[in-house]
Amino acid sequence: MHFDQSLPRRTSLSLILSALVALPATARAEQPAVVTVSARKEPVVKKLDKTVHDVSDMARAANGTAQDVLQSTPGIALTADGQIAVKGNSQVTVLVNGKPTAMMAGDERAVALQTMSGADIASIEVITNPSAAYNANGGAIVNIVLKRNRKPGTRAQVQGSAADHGLWNVGASGDLTRKDFSVNGSVAYRRDGTQKFRRSAVDWNNPLNGDAGSTLQTSGIFVRRKVESAALGVDYILSDSESLSLATRYNARRSHPRLDTLNATRDHAGQRIFHRISEGPNEQSDNSASLGYSRQDSASALKAMVQRSETDTLIDKSYSDVYVAPARTASDSRGATRSARQLTQATLDWSRASGHGQWGMGVDLQDEVNDLANYQASVDRVSGAETPDPATTNGYAVATTLGAVYLTDQIRHGQWEALLGGRFERMALRVRPAQGAGQRGHWQAFNPSMHLKFAASDSTELTLSYRRSLQRPDPRDLNPFTTYIDAQNLSRGNPGLQPQRLTSWEIGADTEMGKLSASVSAFHRTSADTVADARSFADKVLVTSKQNGGQARSAGMTGSLDWNPDAALRFGVDGGIYRVALTTPDLHGPVRQDGTAGYMNLRASYSAGADNVSLDAHGQSSAITALGRQGSTSSVNLSWKRQLTKTLSLTVNASDLFDGSKRSYRTDASTFRQAGYDHFVARRLYVGFVRKFE
Numbered sequence: 209m210h211f212d213q214s215l216p217r218r219t220s221l222s223l224i225l226s227a228l229v230a231l232p233a234t235a236r237a238e239q240p241a242v243v244t245v246s247a248r249k250e251p252v253v254k255k256l257d258k259t260v261h262d263v264s265d266m267a268r269a270a271n272g273t274a275q276d277v278l279q280s281t282p283g284i285a286l287t288a289d290g291q292i293a294v295k296g297n298s299q300v301t302v303l304v305n306g307k308p309t310a311m312m313a314g315d316e317r318a319v320a321l322q323t324m325s326g327a328d329i330a331s332i333e334v335i336t337n338p339s340a341a342y343n344a345n346g347g348a349i350v351n352i353v354l355k356r357n358r359k360p361g362t363r364a365q366v367q368g369s370a371a372d373h374g375l376w377n378v379g380a381s382g383d384l385t386r387k388d389f390s391v392n393g394s395v396a397y398r399r400d401g402t403q404k405f406r407r408s409a410v411d412w413n414n415p416l417n418g419d420a421g422s423t424l425q426t427s428g429i430f431v432r433r434k435v436e437s438a439a440l441g442v443d444y445i446l447s448d449s450e451s452l453s454l455a456t457r458y459n460a461r462r463s464h465p466r467l468d469t470l471n472a473t474r475d476h477a478g479q480r481i482f483h484r485i486s487e488g489p490n491e492q493s494d495n496s497a498s499l500g501y502s503r504q505d506s507a508s509a510l511k512a513m514v515q516r517s518e519t520d521t522l523i524d525k526s527y528s529d530v531y532v533a534p535a536r537t538a539s540d541s542r543g544a545t546r547s548a549r550q551l552t553q554a555t556l557d558w559s560r561a562s563g564h565g566q567w568g569m570g571v572d573l574q575d576e577v578n579d580l581a582n583y584q585a586s587v588d589r590v591s592g593a594e595t596p597d598p599a600t601t602n603g604y605a606v607a608t609t610l611g612a613v614y615l616t617d618q619i620r621h622g623q624w625e626a627l628l629g630g631r632f633e634r635m636a637l638r639v640r641p642a643q644g645a646g647q648r649g650h651w652q653a654f655n656p657s658m659h660l661k662f663a664a665s666d667s668t669e670l671t672l673s674y675r676r677s678l679q680r681p682d683p684r685d686l687n688p689f690t691t692y693i694d695a696q697n698l699s700r701g702n703p704g705l706q707p708q709r710l711t712s713w714e715i716g717a718d719t720e721m722g723k724l725s726a727s728v729s730a731f732h733r734t735s736a737d738t739v740a741d742a743r744s745f746a747d748k749v750l751v752t753s754k755q756n757g758g759q760a761r762s763a764g765m766t767g768s769l770d771w772n773p774d775a776a777l778r779f780g781v782d783g784g785i786y787r788v789a790l791t792t793p794d795l796h797g798p799v800r801q802d803g804t805a806g807y808m809n810l811r812a813s814y815s816a817g818a819d820n821v822s823l824d825a826h827g828q829s830s831a832i833t834a835l836g837r838q839g840s841t842s843s844v845n846l847s848w849k850r851q852l853t854k855t856l857s858l859t860v861n862a863s864d865l866f867d868g869s870k871r872s873y874r875t876d877a878s879t880f881r882q883a884g885y886d887h888f889v890a891r892r893l894y895v896g897f898v899r900k901f902e
Contacts, residue, residue, distance in 0.1 A: 252282075252770070254718060254727075256618075256627050257659050257673070258335040259283065264355065267822050267847035269326035270859040271369040271377075271894040273400075274352060277326040279843065280824045282768055282782045283334045284350065285807045287828070287841055288869035288888035290318025292350065295336055295766045296786045296807065297733065299347025299679060299710065306351055308343070308574075310519040310549040311459065311494040314682060319492060323400055323435045323461055325379060327367055327898075330355040336731075337673040337712050340614040340629025340657040341557070343572055344677050347710065356441060357383045358390050361902070369859070369896025373430070375401050379437075382901075388445040398435035400461075404428070405870075408884035410750065415795065415879060421475030423750075425884075431465040450503045459494040479533065486527040494519045508560040519549045525584065542594055543584035545691065549683075551576045565618040565625075574610040578683035579603075581642075582691050600698070602689035603642035608680065610635050627659040633678065639686050639703040647688075647703045653678055668719040671729075675712050681705040681739060685754040700753045702742075708756075709736045728767040731786075735760040740792045740834050750880065757798075758834065759791040764806075776815045783808035792834040795878040805831035818851040827868075836875035836882075842868030843890065855900040864890040 253260040261281050263269055269277050279286040285293040292300045302312040302321075311320040333351035338344040357363060364382030379396030405428045413420040441455040469484045496517035503510045525543035552575045559568035581603040585594040616629040634652040660672040687701025716729030738758030764786020771779045785806035792799050806829045813822035827842045846862045870887040 256625060256661055256671075257337070257339045258333050258349075258351075261332045261334065262330070263326075263332055264330045266326070267820055267849040267859055268824070268845060268861055268863075269329060270367065270849070270857075270898055271371075271861045271896040272326040272863070273322055274324035274326055274329060275321040276845075276861075276863065277329050278321065278332065278350065278352075279826060280811070280845070281332045281334065282780065282809060282811070283336075283766070284332075285809075285826065285828050287871065288843070288864070288890040289871075289886060290321055293807070293828075294334060294348035294350065295729075295731065296762060296764060296784050296805065297336070297348045297712075299345075299735075301343075301345045301347060301349050303349060303351040305354055305455070307498065307513070307515055307553065307555075308551065309494075309496050309515075310517040310551045310576075311496075313519075313549065313551075314578075314684060316492060316494075316519055316521060316549075319461065320459070320494065322402070323398060323433065323437075323459070324352075325377070325396055325398070325437070327379065328354050328381070328394060328439070337659070337675040337714055338657070338677075339616060339627055339659060339675075340631035340655065341568065341570060341616055343574070343610070343612060343633075344675070345679050347677075347679065354439075355381075356392055358385055358443065360385050364901040365898060366901075367896065367898040369861075369894045371892050371894045373401055373403075375399050375432075375892075377435075390443040391441070393438070393440040395438045396436075398433075398437075400433040400435050401430060402433075403430045403889040405887040405889070406884065408882060410880055410882045412750065412880040419475060421473065423474075424472040425469055427467060427469040429465050429467045431463050433461050433463040436460045449505050450501070453500040453502075454498070455500075456497045457495065459492075461492045463490045464488045465490065481532040483530045483532070484527050485530065486525065488524045489522070490524060491522040492519065506561075508558070511557045512555070514554045515552070517551050519547075521545075521547045538589070540587040540589055541584060542587050543582075543600075545583075546581045548579045549576065559616075565620045567615070567617040569615045570613070572610070572612040572614070574608075576608045576610075576683075578606045578608075580605070580684070580687065582689065600690050602691075604686075604688060605640045606683035606686050607638045607640065608635065608683070609637075610680075623663040625661045625663075627657075629657040631655045631657070631677075635678070635680060635707070637680070637686075639688060641688050644688070649704075649706070651678065651707055653709075667721065668717065671714075671716045671718070673712075673714045677710055679708040679710060681707065681754075685739065690751065698751045700751050702754045705739060705754060706737050706756050708738055710734070723772050724769070726767070726769045728765065730763075730765045732763045733761070742793070755793060757793040760788070762786050762788045778811070778813045780811035781809065788832055790832060790834060794835065799835055801832055801835075803832035803837070805829050820849045822847045822849075833873070833875070835877045836873060838874075839870075839872035839885070841871050842866065844868070855902065857898045859894075859896050859898070861892070861894040861896075863892045863894070867891045 251262050263277050266277060266280065268280055275286060275290065278284050283295055294300055302317060304312060329352055331353045333353060335349040338349050342349055362384050366380045368378035370376040377396065377398035379394060381394035383390065383392035408425045410423045437459045439457045444452045446452060464487060466487045471484055472481045498513060498515035500513040523545045525545060526541060528538055528540045530538045554573045555570065557568065557570040559566055582600060584600040585596040587594050610633065612631055612633040614629060614631040616627060619626045632654050637649045638646060640646040655676045658674040662670045664670055685701050685705055686703045688703045691699045712733045714729055714731040716727060718727040736759060737756045738760050739754050739756060740758035742753045742755045764784055766784035768782035783806065787802060787804050789802040808827050810825040813820065823846050825844045828840055830840045831838055844865045846865060848860045850858045852858055869890045870885055872885040875882040
């Protein structure tokens with residue numbers, strides 16, 4: 209947390225203006241003039257350790273989701289299936305209002321972003337090299353800041369939209385602010401949907417017995433979700449310097465996808481063709497609550513927060529096999545994966561102004577529990593009796609405790625500004641299987657950070673940043689058992705995984721030249737003890753596990769250019785090119801490969817009277833992966849917003865106009881070769897409205 213010494217002056221000015229507005233009419237009549245003070249909110253604000261993008265008026269956000277907003281944010285590359293990268297760094301932590309939540313971790317994050325309303329988001333903070341004040345979990349940070357209006361008065365708004373495929377959403381929000389308290393809330397209902405096409409072809413060989421064969425899977429599905437969400441926030445002013453805040457959120461998602469996967473397998477016994485049909489249901493619910501206290505005076509600031517968030521997920525894996533060749537009676541299986549994640553966090557941040565700037569310190573305590581249960585059983589079609597499969601029916605819990613203390617010192621001297629920090633972390637991890645002995649691990653590390661800025665002139669700044677951090681293993685990768693994925697794939701975790709160790713450097717320059725602003729930076733990142741896939745075969749089925757031992761290095765350049773010729777027209781472009789080198793363990797030893805990748809984002813907007821038209825286009829090149837490659841993707845989005853009246857607006861969003869979200873992939877390992885694609889169809893046409901009441 210950084211304390212701004214100019215805040216008391218701004219607060220005093222606000223109090224003076226508020227007092228003038230509150231004067232009786234007779235008193236105001238005696239004033240020689242009425243002065244109105246207003247300020248236009250800057251769309252992009254660059255700070256020493258982060259860049260803040262104001263998205264509160266983004267036309268695409270009105271009908272879209274958090275994923276749409278992030279995809280349109282400079283510096284962020286986001287695929288249709290929810291994979292995030294920041295300036296080429298795929299190790300990304302997503303925060304909500306500066307804090308981690310259970311729904312923004314693991315596999316649930318993609319669904320959470322695809323169903324969170326973009327209209328609720330005020331700004332996006334992009335932090336490429338987090339300071340010691342942040343628990344970055346090894347990578348960059350994207351912080352989603354939600355809207356929270358604290359201006360005096362009462363306001364409300366209703367919004368809704370409809371799209372092709374029978375999709376629609378509606379929501380309402382409002383806020384009430386009085387002298388010493390403020391209340392805000394929202395409710396929304398969304399009929400969401402995603403169309404998916406997949407193809408996977410595998411040629412495999414088992415080095416243990418010499419068996420070889422091939423498998424082919426193809427599927428198409430339209431997943432329709434029902435999404436309910438609600439939020440409530442309360443702020444109470446205890447005194448001129450103290451306040452309390454309470455925030456709660458709830459989300460629920462349900463779907464009944466009918467998935468028909470065609471499977472064709474061939475080995476020495478011949479060819480088998482069958483359809484595997486499943487219908488769900490799949491469910492996910494999230495809830496969170498936080499209580500915060502802040503105290504701020506002219507020289508210091510104190511913030512304390514306690515938060516609890518939970519995510520519960522059910523993925524039904526029941527299926528029916530309908531055989532084509534050789535023909536035989538269909539067989540049924542009952543299965544499900546249930547997971548529950550609870551995250552409890554307490555933080556304390558204190559900063560104080562000093563003669564050279566300000567220094568701060570803090571404590572961050574986190575306790576996370578992931579409880580997972582897998583069930584798979586064959587079903588007798590006549591009697592309905594179920595026979596559990598002992599190989600894929602299991603349960604386990606992963607408990608992670610993280611304690612951290614940090615110290616930061618922000619120094620200003622002439623043209624120089626520096627933010628130095630150190631973070632000491634201790635992590636304890638316990639894997640507790642339902643049956644058998646558990647496993648424990650303890651790690652501790654001191655991770656320094658450094659951010660430097662030099663004002664070369666009134667319009668040009670030079671920056672340098674450094675960060676070292678740990679990234680703990682994903683709890684699902686610690687599964688000591690085997691889990692059913694689909695007809696030809698099983699997953700098996702590794703409870704002995706170690707944290708990855710990451711180091712990042714970045715040097716850059718920012719400049720403004722009249723109506724142009726530009727930035728350029730170069731970076732270098734390394735990863736040790738990198739977690740990589742380990743593949744084997746069990747009864748002619750591919751089994752994927754995890755292991756440490758990989759190494760990763762990347763270096764490249766990124767840049768951005770924004771041109772605002774007048775108040776109505778804006779252009780922007782940002783992109784990067786980088787080279788990646790990976791060392792991945794394989795059956796016969798490490799495999800070393802390197803390749804060049806890049807991304808580019810284009811933005812343009814034009815305002816004329818009541819109309820605003822904006823276009824954003826995104827492209828990601830093909831890139832190497834562990835033992836393989838993945839193909840390129842693209843997206844072009846167009847939005848039109850018309851202000852019909854002062855309080856009513858109409859918005860039309862056309863997403864992924866050229867259907868460029870299909871991503872191919874290829875893997876070449878010593879025991880198998882795999883090629884295929886995932887196509888998450890993101891092409892949509894939304895028409896919506898926003899009606900405000902003030």
